[in-house]
Every structure is written in C-alpha cells, then in structure tokens.
Amino acid sequence: MTTPTPTPTPRATGPALLGVRHHGPGSARAVRTALDAAEPRIVLIEGPPEADGLVPLAAEAGMRPPVALLAHVVDEPGKSAFWPFAEFSPEWVAIRWALARDVPVRFIDLPAAHSLALRGDDEPGPEDPESPEGEGSEDEDSVRVDPLRVLAETAGYDDAERWWEDVVEHRDGDAFAALGEAMGALRETCGDGGHDRDLPREAYMRIQVRAAQREFGDDVAVVCGAWHVPALRQRTTVAADRALLKGLPKAKVDMTWVPWTHRRLARVSGYGAGIDSPGWYGHLFSAPDRPVERWLTKVAGLLREEDRIVSSAHVIEAVRLAETLAVMRGRPLAGLTETTDAVRAVLCEGSDVPLALIHDKLVVGDVLGEVPEAAPAVPLQRDLTRQQRSLRLKPAAAEKELDLDLRGDTDAARSRLLHRLRLLGVAWGEPARSARGSTGTFRESWRLRWEPELSVRVAEAGVWGTTVLAAATAKAETDAIAARALADVTALAEACLLAGLADALPTVMRILADRAALDADVGHLAGALPALVRALRYGDVRGTDTGALAEVAAGLAERVFVGLPPACAGLDAEAAEELRGHVDAVHSAVALLEDAGVRERWRTVLRVLAERGGVAGVIRGRCARILLDEGALDEDDAARLMSLALSPGTEPAEAAAWIEGFVGGTAGGSGGGLLLVHDERLLGLVDAWLTGVSGDAFTDVLPLLRRTFSAYEPGVRRTLGELVRRGPSESGRSPIAGAPRGFGEELDAERADAVLPVLRLLLGAGAGGGDGESRDDESDNGLEGAVA
Incomplete structure (x- = not known):
C-alpha cells in the first residue's frame, strides 16, 4: 500500500506559488512533484536572504538533516533565531532539488538583520514564528490565528494534525490549489490574523518575486508557508511595498548552519517548530511503500x-x-x-x-543532524569541535550517562572540558550521581545531552576567547572580580580547580583571600568553607598545586571556629535553622580535612555549643548529635544533655527544637530515627517528656515534631511506632532518674514463628522423614531460641 502523492494542476501565467506546511511530508512530496513538472529556472524559498551563500553547503556529503540556519546579532549573540529543516521539510526538498540541477536558490523572507532588530530582548526566538500552523503565544490582548486549527474545526475535526493527515498526507489532488484557496478565504475573514509582522515580511517577499520575474520571466517557483500565498498573489505597487519597509531597524548579523534535533522540532514554544510527531513524519516521507x-x-x-x-x-x-x-x-x-x-x-x-x-x-525520536566542517563557525566552536573529536565525545540528542575515571588522561581531559563549558554557560553536561555508587574523588559522573541552542551559548561565549581554555580562564577572572559574595568566590575557586584553569587560579585566590579577610559574617564564612575543602580534594586527585588554597581554607576554618559560638546566641527560629545548616556544612568540610588539629579544635567548638545555655535549642541538639556520632560524646553524656534539654524548666518549643536538632538527622536523612530505635533510653526520655507536656504546649510543639519525624524512612517510623505502642519497660535501672530502661522487651511469639520457614530455607534445612525430620525439629527449637 503506497501513500499517494498530490499531482499539481497546470500552472497559470505567473510564478508557481507552492504554499506548504513547514515540516510536512505531504507538502514535501508535493513540492518535489511540482518542481519536476514545472522545471523552474529559479527557486525562491521563505527564509533569510543572508543565507543565500550557505545554500551550496546543503549538497555537501557531511550535511545530514535535521539542521537549522542560525542567525545571531554580531555584538549580541544571545539575540538569535533559527530556521530548521528536516529531511521531510518542503524547503529542504526544494533546496536539494535545485542544487541537483544547478538551479539558483534564493531566500526571500525579511532579512534576519531586520527581524532580529525588531524582536525585543524578552521575546523568544522561534525559527519561524509565522509558520502556517500559526504557532505562537496567545493572550487576551493579542490572539493569533492558527490557520490549521481553524480549517480543521471548519471541517468538523477536533485535531488539526488528524485533519492534515486526511486532507494532505493521504489524498490525491492539487494540495497547493486547495490550501491556497482555503487560506485566501481565511485571510479575507481574519486579515493578518494577529500576525502583525507579516505585513513587512510579505511586502519584502513580493519585491523579491518581482525581481526574479524580471530576471527569469515566469519560470519562477516560490516555496513558502501557505498562509502567505494570498498575500503574494495580491496586486500591490512597488512603492506601497517599499513604504512598508521604510524605517525598519537593522542589526549586523552572522549566519551559519547548526545541527538540529527531532526533539526540538516537537516543541511548540521557544525554538520548537510545533509538530507533534517528527519521527512519524520522517517515516512517512522516507518509507518507499x-x-x-x-x-x-x-x-x-x-x-x-x-x-x-x-x-x-x-x-x-x-x-x-x-x-x-x-x-x-x-x-x-x-x-x-x-x-x-x-x-x-x-x-x-x-x-x-x-x-x-x-x-x-x-x-x-533522538535524531541529531550534522553539518560539514566547511560551514562558518566562530573560532570557539571550531576549538570545541576539535576537542570533542580528539576526546571521542560526540554530541548526541539522546541523553547519555558518562562515568569518568580521573586517574586516566583521557577521562581527566574530558572532565576539564565539561567543567570549562559549564563555567562558560554551555550546559552540555550536568554532574550526576554515579550509577556505580562510587563516592571516590577519582570518579565523576555526567549526564550529557546536546541541545541546538547550545550553539548560541557557544557563540555568546566566543567574546571571552578563541579557545575553550582561554575563554574559560577569562570568564573565571572576570566573574571573580565581579563577585559580591564570599561563597561565590569560593565556588569559583572550586570550579577553576575542576576545570584545570591554572592561569585563572592566582587571580581568584587573591580575591578570595581579600574577601575572606574583610568579611566578618560567620554565616558567609561557614558557607564558603565547604567549597574550599572540596576544591582541595579535587585538586589532589588532579595533581594541582593547592598550597595557597590550603592556607586560605585553614584561616577560614579558624575564623569560623572563633566566631560561631557568639553568633549562635539570641537567634530566632528561622536564623537558628539557617545556622544549623551551616554547622552541618562546616562539619562535613572539616571531616574531609586531613589536619587532626583542626578536627580536634572543631570538636571543642561543638562541645561548647552543645552545653552553652544561651544557644538555640536546634543548634545545641545538632552539636550533641554530631559529637555522639563522632564518638566524642558517650551515651551517658548524651542522655544527660537530653534530660537537661527536656527538663520541666525548659520551654516546650525550645525542647522540641532540641529534639529536632538531635534526632532530625541531616537533610532528608533518617539517622536520628535509627538512633532512637537502637538507643531505647533516648527514646524513653523523649517519650517521657512528650507525655508530660501540657495540652496547650503540645499543640504548639506538634508541627515541629511532625516535621522532625516525617523525615524518617517509612520502616523507621513503623518500628518506632511499634515500640511506642508496646510502651516502656520498667526493668533495669536507667542512669537518669525516673527514665525507663527500654521499650518492648517481651517477645511477640506469633511474629517470631512467622520467620522460621524463611530461616529454614536460608539455612538449607529441608523437610523429610526419619532422622531428617528429627533433625528439622531440633533445628526449629534452636531457631526459636535464637529468635527469642
């Protein structure tokens, strides 16, 4: 069953106006058939005239769609626009048809120099905002007509894509005549349909068509969006068209070919073309039968x-x-x-x-196009392409996981390249958690996906240098000078080490030392320390000289140790929670340092904070918990501190904050819950305090406690609930007067019996008669004893 293609009717006098749907395989087949029949002497295509010189590259062996024409303002590369072409795009078919027959090709849309100058800084840059699909934003003040949707609804369809398939993709006939007629009727009713910028565009198109007719007669074929066909048929004077173009702003632009993806073709906003199924359309176009x-x-x-x-x-x-x-x-x-x-x-x-x-x-689909090396590109893009080739890092539209072993030269170079690109704002790779679960400093994991707009980011980054290394170095130095917060400078120092920017590091370290010396805010200092310590670790594995960085980190740590105790006094709940986060971050950083003296000094600061009365409860509880985990606080001392925090003289809200700091664990962790599961004395203290809180106070502390316990894993919460349901056991003597020794010491025989069959299978004890059965019985007795 072969998909039929439309057969064009004989053309009347004048240019052949082939109104198409951009990225429509039916239109693409119809264009090829129409061009074969008409054999024009020139082909005019809706697109920026600045791309005329790039047309011959479409015939190069290295050109593989989907690709796009990229135009950007020379002095402002971020202001850009794309014109994408897929294999099934009618414009691409027309270009390839003309190149195969040495027929001239010209783009006749409004020059990109005007269209980019007209666009505001906050407007998106779609490759063809005025596609016949009518893609574009709609709001209450400006409603843009979607021609296909209107025609589909008129025909009784609720799906424009389905209407298009039925009318164009699956039927014989002159699609151009039918679409042109329908668009003419629609424009008589709707005018420009809210596409106000179409008027100068269509005026420019008419001027270019007239120029081609003067040169080639009526042997001219025009491939454009069907929405524009009625305007190109309209009889106007040259003077009237030129008047519409008078006074248009203009910018200096550069243009080149860039790879595109099917995924981008499927997006309606931003740089997308607004078709739902590019993979399906590509299949319809390429399938022979x-x-x-x-x-x-x-x-x-x-x-x-x-x-x-x-x-x-x-x-x-x-x-x-x-x-x-x-x-x-x-x-x-x-x-x-x-x-x-x-x-x-x-x-x-x-x-x-x-x-x-x-x-x-x-x-x-995940198809990513390719462009030939002969395509114009900024020097930075050429250097990036060279490095991608030498490091065997080929860009791909599909997301790819990349695990790097930094002990190898190739993987280390890949890591430096990806970090340099991130510093330049080219987010080709994003750091990811390793699938292997490795936490060693010699391993890195990345998630790679090349998106078409990254070509714009590369063009923007070209202002910093002609190579990736030079551009990243210049960008890092500039960012360090402009940074306002100390944490920003420390993060930049870490980025320089990860990216191997040895030339930028002295400037960054000088600014870091100056900022650290002048900044007296303990929160800022504590927020800056973790990045410095991470940079030291990564510097070691990369063989970088981190002597200056180590000195700054040591000085910063000492200033944090001195300033932290007075900074923790007299805080409200929000400030205390923020400072608790800094305590966690500093502790994690100190744990990575190899200086035993710094670690011992930090434990002294933690003990001072844990026992000082004026410190916020959440911070005292957190410091006590850290000391307990480090082995610097034994269980009896932990129970003593808890009993003091939960004594009747302590405000319930403050006591609840202490509990949150102590058993809340790190962000999202359940370590505090496991601590209560295994140390039943602490659970007993919490239970005794909570059952003794008055009704009014209980209402006040309940939200804080719910937040604390809701962070535990479901299994931990279940176990704690079971222990509390059984109630405390009074056997034994607690070191704290009045506190229960433990929870739920009695055995649940029914639940213990349920474990026996599983244990029997794990231990290989099979069923049988005779001596075997006797041995099984003895095994059961032993298991029961073990479980008990």
Whole structure:
C-alpha cells in the first residue's frame, strides 16, 4: 500500500506559488512533484536572504538533516533565531532539488538583520514564528490565528494534525490549489490574523518575486508557508511595498548552519517548530511503500530491544487492527492515531507504559543532524569541535550517562572540558550521581545531552576567547572580580580547580583571600568553607598545586571556629535553622580535612555549643548529635544533655527544637530515627517528656515534631511506632532518674514463628522423614531460641 502523492494542476501565467506546511511530508512530496513538472529556472524559498551563500553547503556529503540556519546579532549573540529543516521539510526538498540541477536558490523572507532588530530582548526566538500552523503565544490582548486549527474545526475535526493527515498526507489532488484557496478565504475573514509582522515580511517577499520575474520571466517557483500565498498573489505597487519597509531597524548579523534535533522540532514554544510527531513524519516521507507495516515493524523491534515478547503474529494482527480502525473512522489510510491504538491493544497488551517509550524513541525520536566542517563557525566552536573529536565525545540528542575515571588522561581531559563549558554557560553536561555508587574523588559522573541552542551559548561565549581554555580562564577572572559574595568566590575557586584553569587560579585566590579577610559574617564564612575543602580534594586527585588554597581554607576554618559560638546566641527560629545548616556544612568540610588539629579544635567548638545555655535549642541538639556520632560524646553524656534539654524548666518549643536538632538527622536523612530505635533510653526520655507536656504546649510543639519525624524512612517510623505502642519497660535501672530502661522487651511469639520457614530455607534445612525430620525439629527449637 503506497501513500499517494498530490499531482499539481497546470500552472497559470505567473510564478508557481507552492504554499506548504513547514515540516510536512505531504507538502514535501508535493513540492518535489511540482518542481519536476514545472522545471523552474529559479527557486525562491521563505527564509533569510543572508543565507543565500550557505545554500551550496546543503549538497555537501557531511550535511545530514535535521539542521537549522542560525542567525545571531554580531555584538549580541544571545539575540538569535533559527530556521530548521528536516529531511521531510518542503524547503529542504526544494533546496536539494535545485542544487541537483544547478538551479539558483534564493531566500526571500525579511532579512534576519531586520527581524532580529525588531524582536525585543524578552521575546523568544522561534525559527519561524509565522509558520502556517500559526504557532505562537496567545493572550487576551493579542490572539493569533492558527490557520490549521481553524480549517480543521471548519471541517468538523477536533485535531488539526488528524485533519492534515486526511486532507494532505493521504489524498490525491492539487494540495497547493486547495490550501491556497482555503487560506485566501481565511485571510479575507481574519486579515493578518494577529500576525502583525507579516505585513513587512510579505511586502519584502513580493519585491523579491518581482525581481526574479524580471530576471527569469515566469519560470519562477516560490516555496513558502501557505498562509502567505494570498498575500503574494495580491496586486500591490512597488512603492506601497517599499513604504512598508521604510524605517525598519537593522542589526549586523552572522549566519551559519547548526545541527538540529527531532526533539526540538516537537516543541511548540521557544525554538520548537510545533509538530507533534517528527519521527512519524520522517517515516512517512522516507518509507518507499507500506508505511503502516514498516512502522509497526520498527515498533516491534524497539519493544524486543526492551526484552518484551513481540512476534511476527503480533505485528500482522496490529496491521490488521490499524487498517480496520481507519475504515471504521472513515479515514483514507491508517494514521498515527490508528497505529498507536493498535500498538496499545496488540503489542502493549493495553498498557500505556511502553507507549511512552515508543513515543519518545520513535514518534519523536533522538535524531541529531550534522553539518560539514566547511560551514562558518566562530573560532570557539571550531576549538570545541576539535576537542570533542580528539576526546571521542560526540554530541548526541539522546541523553547519555558518562562515568569518568580521573586517574586516566583521557577521562581527566574530558572532565576539564565539561567543567570549562559549564563555567562558560554551555550546559552540555550536568554532574550526576554515579550509577556505580562510587563516592571516590577519582570518579565523576555526567549526564550529557546536546541541545541546538547550545550553539548560541557557544557563540555568546566566543567574546571571552578563541579557545575553550582561554575563554574559560577569562570568564573565571572576570566573574571573580565581579563577585559580591564570599561563597561565590569560593565556588569559583572550586570550579577553576575542576576545570584545570591554572592561569585563572592566582587571580581568584587573591580575591578570595581579600574577601575572606574583610568579611566578618560567620554565616558567609561557614558557607564558603565547604567549597574550599572540596576544591582541595579535587585538586589532589588532579595533581594541582593547592598550597595557597590550603592556607586560605585553614584561616577560614579558624575564623569560623572563633566566631560561631557568639553568633549562635539570641537567634530566632528561622536564623537558628539557617545556622544549623551551616554547622552541618562546616562539619562535613572539616571531616574531609586531613589536619587532626583542626578536627580536634572543631570538636571543642561543638562541645561548647552543645552545653552553652544561651544557644538555640536546634543548634545545641545538632552539636550533641554530631559529637555522639563522632564518638566524642558517650551515651551517658548524651542522655544527660537530653534530660537537661527536656527538663520541666525548659520551654516546650525550645525542647522540641532540641529534639529536632538531635534526632532530625541531616537533610532528608533518617539517622536520628535509627538512633532512637537502637538507643531505647533516648527514646524513653523523649517519650517521657512528650507525655508530660501540657495540652496547650503540645499543640504548639506538634508541627515541629511532625516535621522532625516525617523525615524518617517509612520502616523507621513503623518500628518506632511499634515500640511506642508496646510502651516502656520498667526493668533495669536507667542512669537518669525516673527514665525507663527500654521499650518492648517481651517477645511477640506469633511474629517470631512467622520467620522460621524463611530461616529454614536460608539455612538449607529441608523437610523429610526419619532422622531428617528429627533433625528439622531440633533445628526449629534452636531457631526459636535464637529468635527469642
């Protein structure tokens, strides 16, 4: 079953106006057929005229769509626009047709120099804001007409994509005449449809068409969005068109080819083209015949790769179902909706879970285009491309996990490149948690995905230098000088070490030392220390000289130790919680230092904070917990501090804050819960205090306690609940007067018996008669004793 292609009717006098849907495979096939029939002497295409010189590159062997024309303002690279082309884009088909026959190609849209100058700084930069799909924002003040949606609704469809497939993709006939007629009627009703910038664009197009006619006669073919066809047919004077262009602002722009992705084609906003299924459209365009059968075969192959059981019979049945659904719904051929329904019912057994994978991998796809080396590029982009090639880091549209061993030269160089790009704002890679669970400093994990707009970020970063190293160095030095907060400078020092920016480090360290000496805020100093210590560790593994950094870190730590006790007094709840976070961060940093003297000095500061009465409860509790975990505080001392914090003379809110600091653990952790599970004396102290709190005070402390205990893992909360349900046991004597010794010492025989069969299997004790049975009985008795 071959998808039919539209056959154009003979063209009347004048240029052939081929109104298309951008990125429409039906339009692409129709354009190819129309050009074969008309054999024009020149092809005019909607697009920026500055790209005329780049057209020959489309015939290069290294050019593989999807690709895009990128225009950006020379002095402001962030102000940019894209014009993407897929294999199934009518414009791309027209370009390749003309190049194969040595027919001139010209772009006739408003120059990018004007369109970029007209666009505000806060406007997005879609590659074609005036596509015939009518993509663009809609608000109460300015409603932009979506031509396809209006035509689909007029025809009784609630889905513009489905209407397009039925009318253009699956039917014979002159699609250009039908679309041009429909757009003409629509524009008579809606005018410019809210696309106010179309007027100067269409005026410029008319001027260029007239110029081509003077040179080539009527042997001119124009490929443009169907929305513009009525305007190009409109009879106007040259003077009137020039008047619409008079006074337009202008900017100096550069233009080149860049790779594009199917995923970007599927996005409606930003740089997206607004088509829902680029992978499906690419399949429709490239399939020589039997598109439904070939598509479902692709789906089956993907599911098999995911270890799902899919046979040839499944594919055959899915094809039959898709075709039957098309007949029942009155469609000429099965479309994406019918094939998706068939896949869900037959290949996925009614589940939508594998459908998400099919949509991501096939309906949208991870295709990333390529451009030839001859394409213009800023020097920084050329250096990046060279490094990507030498380090075997090929950009890809699909997300990729990359684990690096920094002890190897290649992986160390890859790490430096990725860190330098991050410093330049080119977020090709994002640090990730290693799948191997390794926490060693010699390992790094990255999540890589190349997005088309990163080409713009590279162009923007080109102002800092012509190579990645030079640009990152200059950017780091400038950022250090401009940084206002001490933590920003320490983070920059860490980034310089990670990126291997030896030339920038002296400047950053000088500014860091100056800022640290002048900053008296303990919170700022405590926030800056962790980044310095991490930089020391990473510097060691990279073989970097970190002597100056170690001196600054040691001086910073000492200033934190001196200033922290007075800073912790007289704090409100919010400030105390913030400072508690700094205490945790400083402790983590000190734990990484190899200086035993600094660690011992820190323990002294923690003990002072834990026992000082004027310190906020959450900080005292946290310091006591850290000392207990470090072994610098024994269990009896911990119980003593808790009993003091929970004594009747302490305000309930302050006591609850102490509990949160002590058993709350680190952010999101459940270490405090496990501590209460295993040290039942502490649990008994908390229980005794809580049951003795008055009703009014209980209402006040409940939210704080709920926040503390809600951070525990479900298993920990369950165990604590079970212990509390059983109640305290009075056996034994607690070192704290009046405190229970422990919880739930009696055995739950029913639950213990339930464990025996599992233990029997684990220990290999099988059932049997005779001596074996006797041995099993003896084994059971022994297990019961062990469990008890």
